[in-house]
Amino acid sequence: MMEFVINQDMLKTATTNSGALFYQELGAYSGVNKVAAKVMHDIKLVFGYLPQATGDRTKLAKHAIIYGTVEHSPMLQKLAEQKRIDLATITGKREVFLFQVIEQPFEGVESALIIAGSDKRGAIYGLFHLSEQLGVSPLVNWNSVKPARKEVFSLGTNFIYTSKEPSVRYRGFFINDEWPAFGSWTTHNFGGFNAEMYDHVFELLLRLKGNYLWPAMWSARFSDDGPGLANAELADEYGVVMGASHHEPCLRYGEEYKYLRGADSKYGDAWNFITNRDGIIKFWENGLKRSGQFENVITVGMRGEQDTAIMDKESTLADNIAMLRDVLKTQNQLIREHVNPNLAEVPRMLALYKEVEPFFYGDKDTQGLINSEELENVILMLCDDNHGNLRTLPTEDMRDHQGGYGMYYHFDYHGGPVSYEWINSSYLPKIWEQMTMAYDFGIRDLWLVNVGDIATQEFPLAYFLDLAYDFDKWGTDAINQTDLYTKQWVDQHFANKFSEFDRDKLFDLLTGYTKLAHNRRPETMNVNVYHPVNFKETDQTLEQIDQLLQIAEELYQAIDAEHLSAYVALAYYPAVGNLNLQKLWLLTGKNNAAAKLGKLEANQLAEQVQACLRRDRALVDQYHTIENGKWYGLGLSEHIGFTHWNEDENQNPVLMQTWPANKPRLVVTVDGTEQHTEGSPWHKHTLLLSDFLQPDIEQASVTISSVSDQEAAYQIINETAWLTCSRLSGSLDGKEKTTEVITFTINRAAMNGETEGSIVIKLPTGACTLLVKATQSKFTELPEQTYIETNGYISIEAAHYFAKQNATNAQGDLHQFHVLQGYGKTLSAVKAFPTTEHFTIGKDAPYLDYQFVLSETGTHEVELYMQPSNSVTNANTLFCGVQLNDNDVSIINVLPDGYQVNDHNWGQGVLSNIHKHVIKIQADKGLNTLRIYAVSPGFVLEKLVIYPEANKPAASYLGPPETYYVGK
């Protein structure tokens, strides 16, 4: 029995005349051969020697690789006829491959690896499958992810693997918003948007198991820049299906019309189907004639130039629909004439983007384009709200549409409320939550993600394409598997670069930075996002950031020079870029807050912010120069302090400086609150320390800060037996030492029924009295998971429900809430499944119970914190059910009245990545149960905050941290 083996020896001794590893047929697809050459190069990276390829089977080595495409390979045909392989398992399928070891396919070859594609892309995926098996990363060339060296690779004699058809038909990305970054990069490295560059992009796409691309189109003309048609021809060679963006129909790119139009142009000089019908038709016709030969998904429909509406504001809905119907009819006819008379065989796509959506749905008086014959077999592309939240999704009826559906998703966006184009800020759990819902709702024909400049999006892009390729593995059923995916991704790319211990750190770094970016994207950060003091959210976030930055540096130190570029490009640069930027703004917030109290610490904080600003530039510079400028230009997007939706007039943080007071002065602040005093007898000098009202809190602190640069002493007089202070006196110089944190520890056993204590802090300008309130009991007489209001409010993490009730529908399907781990801005989230279901309370709606004890009877407000889902229906509503104790159930719309994607509420939601909705309850003193029913799809609950009416807890970005519950 012969295994299939590749080893260094056989490669070393091979020559062009003998011992070739690859059998290359004359009639094979040239693109498949090109990919085989890439795989050969991969083998060189692994074994040190470039394998040979031959078309003469006598020159093959003892172990050979025979690859080809069904119906394009005499050799495969022959082996199949000899029953050595069974092509029936793949024939007629989409993009599948057979990967099989056979012994002695013919004389001279002892063992062969057969890689047979059901079609061109099947063969290509099969070839790249070999690279993957050899430990070669799909990012081997794109990101210089060098594989581990191997001595030998073997597959058992009976090894056979047949790939599945990809879950989604068209899977790809969109290079967009390509200036200044991608444009500078390709101009610098390749001289333009040409085929030399696209070769790399196509390879990336195919290795990631994608098959579909929207090319760069801001200033580029894909069909001209190759030069000539070289880009399109290369795509076709590789089997890359080309698309064009939603407003670029009939294989014509947007810039083309700008380029060709004019007074003397045969295409006229107006992008107007009414006034320049003939010119536009001619323009489309020639586009289809030119590029119809290639494999495309042809965009149909018509929008205005550069992502604008096509008709003027006075046109009615009916006018628009009629015009669009005419356009579609015309385009279909052109496609029949110039591409394929059988329209059903021509992949076409209409994007229901922006104003096109209403044209599709129509209104009660006007029939939309939905179900019209012009759209038969056309893929209807829906979209997210440009910020990663899906909009309307196909209803059950709509899912019958023959053409199927697509989804246009964003990892990058140039538009309102604030663009994000710099580096990756997408978070896998969100992509999972949203894209699985898309799939569940029947969007399975086209997934396209806008990746901007591509660079730094490789991690979420791989996930997006893997999800699209193998939904069974990563999709709806793989709940809470994004960490597993991330771990695998880390191993795939870094197993030979980092120890397992370091790879765990890298996992932390990737999940950590993307979680923080999920909480707030870099471009939308500013000094007013996180509260500088309340609930210590700034300090705690800074602590997380510093831990992650520490990891990033440790890994930077740990990695070999050979692998540095890959680490920088895939992790260090996007992670540190994100983290440093968040830190920049958090420190600015602290600086501003400190300055407003005259704290000299403000000046030290300002220096720290300046260090972050310098770091930001140094980081981009490093990224631009590493590996001889491989990434030159890709960091050029502005990313600090956006004041408009785009980068224009963006602003670096305004740092505040303080000037020392004239005499020794200290200010005391209660950490986590805005309370402060210098102890003046004439003004507020009693501060409240309320932390110990939470029975699980054992330490709390105040900070003493310098207001002058003169030596200033303080003294602490502790008048409370059950409290201890970390120190009782000290002195600050206001120069080096500008702050001191005093920590108080409670000894609840010594409280003896007391609930209040006090501590006096003597200061140079008076004395501060610290009133300390405390709760002794842990309320263990109450059931576990019962929240206790001890300090004016309760904050509940949605995952910490008291009880969970599943339901079933008439068909017996289980309806239930699941916890989505790591999803949401603090801990996690809960969401009901199946995601497509509109649940009926009392029948099939699952619910969760939250139990809590209030100190007063009366109207309370419950603030629900939710993932900012849009409505999946045209009605723009998103319901859940709420029931307090034995009261009636209220069905509430958690979206504001009249909510619309692109309105102000929506904008706030996508910037903060949260929707909040307040409901009122008439609650009792003592124990209460709040029941939350799932109703509409898209309801994803993260947190509940309960407080007496009009007594909202202090302002914060993340909301109050979870309060005490029994058993916490």
Place this chain on the structure above:
Amino acid sequence: MMEFVINQDMLKTATTNSGALFYQELGAYSGVNKVAAKVMHDIKLVFGYLPQATGDRTKLAKHAIIYGTVEHSPMLQKLAEQKRIDLATITGKREVFLFQVIEQPFEGVESALIIAGSDKRGAIYGLFHLSEQLGVSPLVNWNSVKPARKEVFSLGTNFIYTSKEPSVRYRGFFINDEWPAFGSWTTHNFGGFNAEMYDHVFELLLRLKGNYLWPAMWSARFSDDGPGLANAELADEYGVVMGASHHEPCLRYGEEYKYLRGADSKYGDAWNFITNRDGIIKFWENGLKRSGQFENVITVGMRGEQDTAIMDKESTLADNIAMLRDVLKTQNQLIREHVNPNLAEVPRMLALYKEVEPFFYGDKDTQGLINSEELENVILMLCDDNHGNLRTLPTEDMRDHQGGYGMYYHFDYHGGPVSYEWINSSYLPKIWEQMTMAYDFGIRDLWLVNVGDIATQEFPLAYFLDLAYDFDKWGTDAINQTDLYTKQWVDQHFANKFSEFDRDKLFDLLTGYTKLAHNRRPETMNVNVYHPVNFKETDQTLEQIDQLLQIAEELYQAIDAEHLSAYVALAYYPAVGNLNLQKLWLLTGKNNAAAKLGKLEANQLAEQVQACLRRDRALVDQYHTIENGKWYGLGLSEHIGFTHWNEDENQNPVLMQTWPANKPRLVVTVDGTEQHTEGSPWHKHTLLLSDFLQPDIEQASVTISSVSDQEAAYQIINETAWLTCSRLSGSLDGKEKTTEVITFTINRAAMNGETEGSIVIKLPTGACTLLVKATQSKFTELPEQTYIETNGYISIEAAHYFAKQNATNAQGDLHQFHVLQGYGKTLSAVKAFPTTEHFTIGKDAPYLDYQFVLSETGTHEVELYMQPSNSVTNANTLFCGVQLNDNDVSIINVLPDGYQVNDHNWGQGVLSNIHKHVIKIQADKGLNTLRIYAVSPGFVLEKLVIYPEANKPAASYLGPPETYYVGK
């Protein structure tokens, strides 16, 4: 004929045995002799030799000075009997003196100067009158104002001058709020609040023609600190009438009770007339016994300790009045017993301060203390609002009160809304306007001004006391004479120190800095007062400040070392202190505004602010060290950035720093407005230059500023023939050169009917279009002084009325408006006279007409800017009459409904030194006349701003600058 002569020769040759200048009688008042000794020392300063004094008339020189007091001088008595002098002209009068040269009063003396006082103070004023005639400043010792050297002084043989009785009976000041400044000073220089120090204070008071003092009382006990009674004895010797503050009755100072009280004290341990009646009475009794021997104005009544209410909050008005009546009855009885059985001969004072005011007036149900027998012959002391604005004044009926009235005025205050204790911030025109009204209303028995630490208040204090001493000269009839006073004051103190040219500068410096302090006191300045850009009010104020600072430095350079201390103390330190502080905040405003636009100029401005902060400290240090620490401690009061009513937790300005953008960027701002752009095509990039809508404006400007530290060029394309630009291109480096002002000049002759032009400024990130709107006509077809609305609003200086109408009352008294020059925050003000009159419209009310042309018919708002006068009556109303065109007259209360001194509106008024009141008018397109009638006393109008309803001009502190009027 022999002149009276003093010359160097006679002084030089005089010995103690012969040639004495001063004839000193044994029986003379010792205080008068002490003053004579001071005058002798003055003569030494002038002539270089100390004159001799003798009681032996044979030892007198040929020219002698004979001084004494009527009925206390045998010599004067004899000369009178000899008919050489006529004492009848002074005998029985208050504080007057005869100053007469006579030949050969007796053997051996050829010529004598007789200085005869009607009483002790008359003699003292007469002696100091000689010093003044010799050119010795009243501040000779207090402020080291050294006189010019003289060879000779002579008075003609027939010279005779008899002084007038002072206009106000008791004239003095209050040393208050004496920590940290005055207290540190006297502790450092004299070892406490003792007689050594008070000798200087008494001298200052008497030389300034005052006679009345409230001593320091925060931590001092005047009657104990002398040591012992030395302070009181010295005051009595000098004829200084001692008072005590409004809450310190019966010659007991506030700190005394604190010092003496206690469980075992005979005075008990409660400042409570109900619970500790006997103790309190005993306390008062012993005070009167101890100090009743001296000349006093005895405070009567009772308030709580340390300026608080005496009874608790539950006590009714009637309770309080009854208690106070009992107190007064008791005190009167104690005074009868221990001071003088004839109460009418004992000067007593009740302060109607704070809560005492309602006890005096009572209400409709409760008879107040007004007209009660307990107050017979008691001076009723009214007060300002602590910020220089009088409160209620005696009605005509009340003026009959036998005891007369007093006024407690403030140049310094420790209290809300914000204290002002650092340096002089009082403005003579305001003192004139307020104190003349006090006098007109019959307040003529006691004028007391709180001068805090005294230091730097010498200038307004001299004015206050001169006004009180000679109201005929400086009072109501001396309208607009404060400049004359200031010029005389400058000459009096600096004639021998500066050239006339430099004295003019010093005049500008004194009026300039006090005017700016009048607009805003130092302690109340902050970054939000002046608008950093609107109407260029910050830039223009900075320009004024820089001119004044320049003057201050020029004078500093010009003055001799000998006179430096006087110049620093009287002018340089308070002027530069004020100016530098105003500059500090104005630059901070510019810094903050620049930083918010990302201008790198912000960093340069921050450095300038820091220079001001350093200057502030250096200035105080200089003041503390000059002349061997003569002023040590007097600059210690905090004065920057008050956040409370007192200095606690005051804050230095928060400076904002910018960090350069990543690429060349410039921002254009339209000077005087908040408009700005970097020229982005996606955002606002058309700015409006509206300056030329005012027909008299010929130049306007924009500023181009660096946003990055990279070389950035701009280019200006002028598309308008009637505009010229100061430059058409340029470049900023963002390092040294961060701004460039581009000035546009209009050539109206070339407009040819055009009203709009445009200028394009090309910037690194786009282009800014400057839309230039202009008015060609000067509207000379309209009458002069007609305001023309060309830019949305009209701003009128009150002095620029179109017409003025006087009126007369039944008695034939002329009622008329006068312009108060230099009064008010911008140009001047108008006020109707007599100041005591309540005018009746249609009968005796004078009025002013304002004429203006509007561009639209419709509701307009007229915002009246007024000196923040309080109501002179209990009704808390202040009326004026308003009449538009032929419409009915409206009588409007310009104070907000329910206005009260100490409420929020009042606080805003005293901080900003303005009251604003908006009235609505239904105005016509075209010509309108607005008539303003005087109604209530205290109506002082500074400015009128007219604009269409709800279209208020941009925010500013000083209000929009005056707009165009025909003939401007």
